[in-house]
Amino acid sequence: MKIATLALSLAISATAAFPQTQIQTTIDPTKATNLLRIAVPFPRTALDPAAINSAFFAPLTRDIAGSGIFGIAAIPPNIPPTADLAKSVNAQLALSLAVDAQPSATDPQQNEYIVEARLLDTTGSVQLGKRYRGPWTAITKIAHTLANDLVRTVNGKPGIFLSQIALASNRDRTFEIYLMDWDGGNQRRITTHNGLSILPSWSPDNERMVYTSFVRGTSDMYIINRRGGGRMRIHTGLGLNTSATFSPIGNDIAFVGSVAGNPDIYLVRDDGTNIRRLTSSSSIESTPEWSPNGRQISFTSGRSGTPQIYVMDAEGTNVQRISFEGDWNDDATWSPEGDRLAYTSRVNGRFQIRISNLVTGETHIVAGEGSNEQPTWSPDGKWIAFQSNRSGRWQIYRMRVDGTDLMQLTFQGENKDPDWSKKPE
Amino acid sequence: MKTLIGTHWFRPQIGAGAATTVYFRIDRDGTIRDVRTETSSGNGTFDRGALRAVMEASPLPPLPFAYNGTFLGVHLTFR
Numbered sequence: 001m002k003i004a005t006l007a008l009s010l011a012i013s014a015t016a017a018f019p020q021t022q023i024q025t026t027i028d029p030t031k032a033t034n035l036l037r038i039a040v041p042f043p044r045t046a047l048d049p050a051a052i053n054s055a056f057f058a059p060l061t062r063d064i065a066g067s068g069i070f071g072i073a074a075i076p077p078n079i080p081p082t083a084d085l086a087k088s089v090n091a092q093l094a095l096s097l098a099v100d101a102q103p104s105a106t107d108p109q110q111n112e113y114i115v116e117a118r119l120l121d122t123t124g125s126v127q128l129g130k131r132y133r134g135p136w137t138a139i140t141k142i143a144h145t146l147a148n149d150l151v152r153t154v155n156g157k158p159g160i161f162l163s164q165i166a167l168a169s170n171r172d173r174t175f176e177i178y179l180m181d182w183d184g185g186n187q188r189r190i191t192t193h194n195g196l197s198i199l200p201s202w203s204p205d206n207e208r209m210v211y212t213s214f215v216r217g218t219s220d221m222y223i224i225n226r227r228g229g230g231r232m233r234i235h236t237g238l239g240l241n242t243s244a245t246f247s248p249i250g251n252d253i254a255f256v257g258s259v260a261g262n263p264d265i266y267l268v269r270d271d272g273t274n275i276r277r278l279t280s281s282s283s284i285e286s287t288p289e290w291s292p293n294g295r296q297i298s299f300t301s302g303r304s305g306t307p308q309i310y311v312m313d314a315e316g317t318n319v320q321r322i323s324f325e326g327d328w329n330d331d332a333t334w335s336p337e338g339d340r341l342a343y344t345s346r347v348n349g350r351f352q353i354r355i356s357n358l359v360t361g362e363t364h365i366v367a368g369e370g371s372n373e374q375p376t377w378s379p380d381g382k383w384i385a386f387q388s389n390r391s392g393r394w395q396i397y398r399m400r401v402d403g404t405d406l407m408q409l410t411f412q413g414e415n416k417d418p419d420w421s422k423k424p425e
Numbered sequence: 426m427k428t429l430i431g432t433h434w435f436r437p438q439i440g441a442g443a444a445t446t447v448y449f450r451i452d453r454d455g456t457i458r459d460v461r462t463e464t465s466s467g468n469g470t471f472d473r474g475a476l477r478a479v480m481e482a483s484p485l486p487p488l489p490f491a492y493n494g495t496f497l498g499v500h501l502t503f504r
Contacts (some may be wrong), residue, residue, distance in 0.1 A: 022498035029504060031431030069435065092433055092481055123480045127473070156437040156470035 035071040036092050036154060040064060041081040043097035043115075052099055055139045056115070062183055063147030063161040064095075066405065068382055069154060087122045094120050095150070111135070115142050119153060128153040140185060148425065157424070160380050164226070164421045166190075166200035166209055167396055171413030177211050179226065182378070182398070182420075184409030190228045197222075199417050203246040206421045210234075210244040210253055210270075221255060223270060234272045243287050246270070247314075248422070249294035254278075256286050265299050265316075278316035287331050290314070291338050298322070298332040298341060309343055309356075322356060325363065329354070331374050335381045336422075342375035342384055353386055355401065366403040376420045385409070385418040426451075426485055426499075434478035434503065437470045444504050445472045447479050450496045457483035463500060475503040 040061055045052055064070045073091035075081075086094035096118040104110035112133055119128040128149060132142040144161035151159035163182050168175045172189065177200045180187040191197050195215030202209055208230075210223050221234040221241045234241070238257030245254050257266040257275075264285045267276040279285045283302040290297055291311075298311045309323040309332045323329035328346035335342070338358075345354035351371040356363040366372075370390030377384055385398045394414040399406045445466040450458045460479050462472050479501065488497060 021494045021496070022500065024500040024502075025427070026502040026504060027427045027431060027434070029436050031427055032434045032436040033432050034435075036435045092435075092477075121477050121481060123477075125480075127477070152470075154435055154437065154470070154474065156439040156468065 037073045038070045039073045039085050039089050039091040039094040043099045045099040056143045059140050060143040067151050160378050160424045162425045163379050166419045168198040168417040169413050169415045201245040201419050202421045204248045204422050206423045212242040247294050254288040289333050291334050300330045335377050344373045376418050379424040387416045430478050430482040433481040443471050445475050446502045447475050452496050453488045455484040455487045
């Protein structure tokens with residue numbers, strides 16, 4: 001037996017535990033592939049291909065390409081979408097899709113659409129087989145749901161394709177709160193104050209938002225549910241009542257309140273009771289954000305003479321300065337793992353997104369054109385949405401944390417204050 | 426072999442410290458046969474990913490001529 005001469009470069013720890021025709025060895029994560037190549041042929045369908053493409057196939061392939069897990073394999077035109085597809089285009093997986101309609105006898109608006117999806121590997125075994133049903137208005141949501149299921153199948157946890165981004169937009173005259181899908185689709189208005197409403201922030205369960213509105217002439221905090229119902233004003237008796245943000249645990253809201261014109265960070269229960277003051281500095285304190293475990297709060301303070309980022313315990317103690325670069329840092333927001341802060345940092349007269357690693361203390365700028373502000377992390381920590389005036393008007397963009405794959409998400413009116421929902425689904 | 430299997434292995438971003446052992450046979454012509462989970466990691470996604478990686482790596486290069494067994498059994502632990 002000359003195992004040592006095997007051309008297969010077997011790293012052998014052959015021991016007495018096995019007979020000579022057996023070897024025992026280990027493969028470590030550094031050998032794993034970063035991307036699974038997946039072939040995604042256009043669905044089999046008798047329906048209008050253009051409509052299926054724009055409402056279903058385009059968002060699905062955008063999600064898959066943005067998953068960070070799959071790389072889409074090009075399918076040459078002469079390759080038939082057979083069971084051997086993955087192998088023939090040198091991919092590890094193939095997604096077989098069919099879209100069908102079940103016509104309603106009474107009303108075409110009531111037609112039900114059925115998407116059949118089968119994820120096959122090169123051995124022909126089905127990794128995921130699922131059928132989705134819904135009206136035409138739900139077909140894009142089915143695409144995002146399927147993309148989430150694909151990611152869950154190979155990665156054990158779902159993708160972020162059903163997450164939502166809240167924003168403030170003046171596309172209908174005054175600024176109101178809107179929601180959109182992670183790719184900018186399905187934009188819809190949530191509030192109808194007909195008065196300036198800004199700075200939405202999601203609750204940890206993705207069901208509610210808290211925001212600031214000036215509709216009564218003063219600056220007030222409101223809570224609203226994601227469908228626009230259940231609106232409630234939180235009365236604090238303080239001034240400002242802005243930059244409100246839900247605690248990830250419990251039912252506290254951190255916000256900026258003022259007494260005699262001096263803004264500080266406060267907490268209030270989400271029913272408006274139990275107001276607590278966390279900072280008591282004569283300088284301006286603003287933009288609180290909870291750490292994902294709820295134990296710390298970051299905020300901006302002018303106590304050093306310029307606006308800088310600080311972190312304190314959720315009881316207001318143990319204040320530490322985080323940012324030291326430049327003369328203006330603001331809008332800090334925590335990564336979902338709590339190991340990084342993203343914030344707005346003034347560099348050469350323009351605002352840029354800076355990412356600070358709280359473990360190593362290292363920071364770097366993710367550079368872009370124009371001014372770039374108000375970063376918010378995706379629930380998986382891989383993307384950042386932000387507002388930029390690079391087009392001449394404020395719009396919301398999305399990029400990977402390393403600055404690649406930039407995509408403009410809003411186009412109508414001016415759009416600001418993005419806040420990404422906290423849960424992936 | 427590990428490089429070839431690695432190109433088919435996507436390690437789920439869960440279960441740090443997870444480990445599953447896959448047993449398989451390599452025939453003289455390099456064909457992989459009898460792939461099975463020998464020790465489960467307790468996480469189905471992790472186990473499936475390892476199984477898929479081995480199955481998709483078939484066929485490997487043939488076993489060397491000097492090898493005089495009819496097959497080689499491999500106990501491969503994925504970490």
